[in-house]
Amino acid sequence: MSSTYLGMPSLPVFGTGNLNATESFPQAAKRELKNTQLRANLAHATHTIRDKRENAVAELPDWEEMRDAGSAIKNATMANLPALLEAFETNFTARGGIIHWARDAQEANEIVTALIKETGETEVVKVKSMATAEIGLNEYLQEQGIAAFETDLAELIVQLDHDKPSHILVPAIHKNRNQIRDIFLREMEEVDPGLSNEPARLAEAARRHLRKKFLSAKVAISGANFGLADTGTLTVVESEGNGRMCLTLPDTLITVMGIEKLLPSWRDLEVFMQLLPRSSTGERMNPYTSLWTGVTPGDGPQNVHLVLLDNGRTAALADQMGRTALNCIRCSACMNVCPVYERTGGHAYGSTYPGPIGAILSPLMTGIKSEENNSLPYASSLCGACFDACPVKINIPEILVHLRGEDVDSQRAKVKVPTQMDLMMKASEWAFSDGSHINLLEKGLPIGKLAAGRAKVIKKLPGIAAGWTQSRDIPAPPSQSFRQWWVKEHQSPEPRRNPAKEEDQL
Amino acid sequence: MSARDDVMSRIKSALRDAPPTPDIPRNYRLATNKTAAQRCEQLVGRLLDYKANVYVVPTTQAPAKLAQLLADAESIVVPHGLEEHWLSGLRDDAGSLRIEVDSPEHRLSVSALDSVDAVVTTAAVAVSETGTIILDGSSSQGRRIISLVPDRHICLLAAKDIVEVLPEAIARLNATAPQTWISGPSATSDIELERVEGVHGPRTLDVLILT
Structure with a gap:
């Protein structure tokens, strides 16, 4: 029964009406x-x-x-x-x-x-x-x-x-x-x-x-x-x-x-x-x-x-990763089990469709760039309770992640200079590429402890990391890392060998 | 281009990757494994749970039971195809009960239906697992409006028409007949999700299961 479309592929035409988050x-x-x-x-x-x-x-x-x-x-x-x-x-x-x-x-x-x-x-x-x-x-x-x-x-x-x-x-x-x-x-x-x-x-x-x-x-x-x-x-x-x-x-x-x-x-x-x-x-x-x-x-x-x-x-149908969102039968099981919906309620989503399904359906129907709809795919901890509850097995977390990707891509297309996120990602790439880099960074931990002060919490991080501290405090970092502690506790007479190199010799 | 052509062309464009049509795995229960008596018992339990009134009576005693249930009623409506003998217990009475018959030739008005005490109909099939009675508009069940506007619905259900699971009922029904599936009297859970019986539909549902 499936038909093959032979015409010119057209750009998707997005929906209008009450489908938008009007604030993030x-x-x-x-x-x-x-x-x-x-x-x-x-x-x-x-x-x-x-x-x-x-x-x-x-x-x-x-x-x-x-x-x-x-x-x-x-x-x-x-x-x-x-x-x-x-x-x-x-x-x-x-x-x-x-x-x-x-x-x-x-x-x-x-x-x-x-x-x-x-x-x-x-x-x-x-x-x-x-x-x-x-x-x-x-x-x-x-x-x-x-x-x-x-x-x-x-x-x-x-x-x-x-x-x-x-x-x-x-x-x-x-x-x-x-x-x-x-x-x-x-x-x-x-x-x-x-x-x-x-x-x-x-x-x-x-x-x-x-x-x-x-x-x-x-x-x-x-x-x-x-x-x-x-x-x-x-x-x-x-x-x-x-x-x-x-x-x-x-x-x-x-x-x-x-x-x-x-x-x-x-x-x-x-x-x-x-x-x-x-x-x-x-x-x-x-x-x-x-x-x-x-x-x-x-x-x-x-x-x-x-x-x-x-x-x-x-x-929404044209989005091969997202089209299963259209399978929704509007039962609302996903919102009833969602830890985010349970606390914020439906109004926070702006759109007619709130909760986990709304967080994917709304941006799929309007396009990720419409009003504040790009903030909706982030309204989730990706715990997966919605997927388990969905009677037609819509993989909501997977589509949320897909739409977060769409959002990042659309932001990247807009801005030419590297963003804070780009720089952070670059820095992480360097940090995690070698154990010695991490070691170097961990030497800075006492500085973080100092920044936390006597209350032993950090209330505000700088730059985009401020989003993390917007609704929670960060406990003071420890004075040493696990790796530093391990080295101290297990000072072995033998010099530590690099396991990767050992493998090479096999 | 018309809106229809436009939407159709958008759909075809959206599906240009030609997604496959999966086979439908129908590994859910398609038929009953309960005896007739078990199905009847299950249905009674479900209907009571919904706050309907349920009476299991031998078919021969149905007219007497109906007369007993309607002892205080002044007027009822019945669809034209309801067999006369069900009402024999009512006719024998002192004649104080007014029985209105709704038929294609004589359709009762909304206000007439709003003023009767009860409606008596049969049902096409019932699903015991879900406690659902299905009306399909045939002549002994009547137009949808007659089982809706009166505040009390008395439904005569033959025990042989009780199936256990929904797929069995679907197989018996004609899709294009106007259907009403009834699982208890009207109810709402809109206030703090607390179920309350009796909103716009009939507030009393009596089911007579005829064995």
Whole structure:
């Protein structure tokens, strides 16, 4: 099925919209880390969901076999993307759905707006969708005089608070129950002033708030978790029933889906509907999943549209080392296990896609040189927990390192004079090339001890090394090195022979 | 160039290294190794875990059980294809219960559905390992809206339609039928990741497993 491209290779076209870190990650992280309430909320939430996921995964005897299948299916999808998109288009269209293509965020927003305007409506209900957050659809619609109501509880909380989501699955993960109650009391009309902070009461308040909207909505906007090429079927996975409401009640349904969300066949859903719920919420299955194929006469929306979105996905696909990032099914397991995300939260990443996957996906989609996105691949200790947790086995650490390389290359291309890093690397090359060089350098250790002073810590290193001491102190160096100590302790009568030379004689 | 042609050409250019298509290793479990009774027991456990109400009853006693569950209800909706005999226990009653039938000729409005106490449907298949009941829009399950808007969903499930693992269910289903997979009543974990049942979908789910 794979096709050979015979045309002129073109330069990748990058994505636009909410895909950028607007300040560098270390700066943003520094600010976010000062918010102790945020850190407490995040630590509680990520640890809870981590335990749940581990239990749900441990229950299955064939979890690894499922991951292998999932990874292979997504690799096969990317390898055959043109043919699969064509098949999907044919099948979806044959059953009455209408497909639109969007090169970037702006084009997708324009298409959706035009479709809404055709209906004459000025209000739409929305199911939580990463793709529409990525393209900034709500803000665009507002400028066009169309009010978009988020209906997922967490998205509703974030929208009512005029805040930004901080997690792709639980966008209000950074807020606790008291904060949520306060937002509801402040922003919801007709809310009971005696509303308590119990999650059950808060959920009920959300139900009342949205019920009328659902029952009278004429247009809904959704994303999609999966598109099945061989049948033209779309899937939305959810919990609350807000998705079912939006996908069933209105006359018009407009779905925005990235081109990479396809699976080759209906059967592949048996893999992904096991991988996704257990990886994301740690449940055996999410409460509700809806599937639709174009229009079903007499059942659900009769005016069904799908916007297929590129917005930098083809640029990511063109990166042979990075393209597996497109295999992501947005489960959020990687952010829940990440020691960096757990402390900084999602806002520090700037982009719609935070956490380890966001740190690779965002720069892959926008190009490494876009705004501050070159700082994202460094937002990791490369511990590899994300790779272990990923249900489709995306090797996130490897791609992080690859993108760090891209960043260094792009910096090198910019600056002609050698940088501090270049000089340091040169110096290291010299130091490590011969034991006698190291010996010489180690003679300087007492100077470092002197610099540390009585407190026995160095608080600030000079030059680019200052980055290291930005958030930690360095303990005073010892007065002698291990090698110096060893020589003193093992003063042997025989002169020390060079092992390398010995080898030469063999 | 149209957006479609543009995007297609970008994809083909991105794939000019012609990455290989891997074989898909399907070494995960494709079929059950549990007996019918074990599957039934597993499903009951999972559904209770989701805070659904579950009743295992012999098929012959289903009408009586249904009447008992709906003793306090004033009105229900049923899809047109639901076999009449399931409702016989209700019809025998004093006649105080209003039974609305939703059919292609007579589609109930949203507000009518919002005012009934419950909906009664069958299901196409259930997956015991995940506690999932699947509706596929056939005539005894009705339009998706009728099992959504009423606040209580009573689902009649034949024990023979319980499989253990998801691949078995997928093999039985028609992909293009409008499907709803239901694993417990609506719920949210959006507040401090604490699961709370009852948001927008039916807040009560009763499952009658018919043996």
